[in-house]
Amino acid sequence: DAGITQSPRHKVTETGTPVTLRCHQTENHRYMYWYRQDPGHGLRLIHYSYGVKDTDKGEVSDGYSVSRSKTEDFLLTLESATSSQTSVYFCAISEAPSSRTDTQYFGPGTRLTVL
Amino acid sequence: AQSVSQHNHHVILSEAASLELGCNYSYGGTVNLFWYVQYPGQHLQLLLKYFSGDPLVKGIKGFEAEFIKSKFSFNLRKPSVQWSDTAEYFCAASGGNQGGKLIFGQGTELSVKP
Numbered sequence: 001d002a003g004i005t006q007s008p009r010h011k012v013t014e015t016g017t018p019v020t021l022r023c024h025q026t027e028n029h030r031y032m033y034w035y036r037q038d039p040g041h042g043l044r045l046i047h048y049s050y051g052v053k054d055t056d057k058g059e060v061s062d063g064y065s066v067s068r069s070k071t072e073d074f075l076l077t078l079e080s081a082t083s084s085q086t087s088v089y090f091c092a093i094s095e096a097p098s099s100r101t102d103t104q105y106f107g108p109g110t111r112l113t114v115l
Numbered sequence: 116a117q118s119v120s121q122h123n124h125h126v127i128l129s130e131a132a133s134l135e136l137g138c139n140y141s142y143g144g145t146v147n148l149f150w151y152v153q154y155p156g157q158h159l160q161l162l163l164k165y166f167s168g169d170p171l172v173k174g175i176k177g178f179e180a181e182f183i184k185s186k187f188s189f190n191l192r193k194p195s196v197q198w199s200d201t202a203e204y205f206c207a208a209s210g211g212n213q214g215g216k217l218i219f220g221q222g223t224e225l226s227v228k229p
């Protein structure tokens with residue numbers, strides 16, 4: 001398995017509170033991604049990063065922000081959590097996404113519940 | 116708009132039955148296609164991928180998929196399933212030179228009865 005850890009693995013929080021999820025990799029891969037998984041929707045891209053301090057929005061970015069100050073860490077922040085953000089969040093990494101030999105590896109996930 | 120759709124939400128098979136899961140995509144330009152599997156309580160793992168070349172792609176655990184450009188399809192097949200194949204299967208696509216951003220289908224839950 002690729003060296004990807006996510007923290008926390010489970011979190012319960014209340015509506016309106018800020019939440020930060022962390023993804024940490026030991027593979028030195030350039031690209032990092034945040035997805036959310038919801039029943040009936042598969043996985044949807046929230047934000048991604050193509051280098052330190054280089055980030056861009058994905059398909060469902062509203063209500064989320066990200067930061068990447070080091071190659072190994074990619075943080076996802078919910079500024080003011082809402083119940084619609086209850087989901088399982090997966091981090092993924094990739095070295096060269098346009099290469100046919102590349103693979104996007106996924107972390108173990110963080111289950112977030114917003115009450 | 117780019118999209119990926121999976122026709123079957125839940126498939127139930129007996130062991131040794133053959134499997135085919137449908138996947139259709141809508142993408143302009145070059146497309147890369149993937150099948151991922153998620154076993155209960157685990158993270159996603161790559162089964163196979165298509166970038167170019169031979170449209171019949173073989174992956175791990177005896178799975179294969181065929182890229183049919185004229186039908187915009189990338190169906191997953193396995194000739195004989197096992198109980199351990201019980202999992203959720205996701206088809207995904209990315210465009211060439213788009214930073215690897217994956218668009219996933221809704222997923223198909225496969226239950227294999229022993």
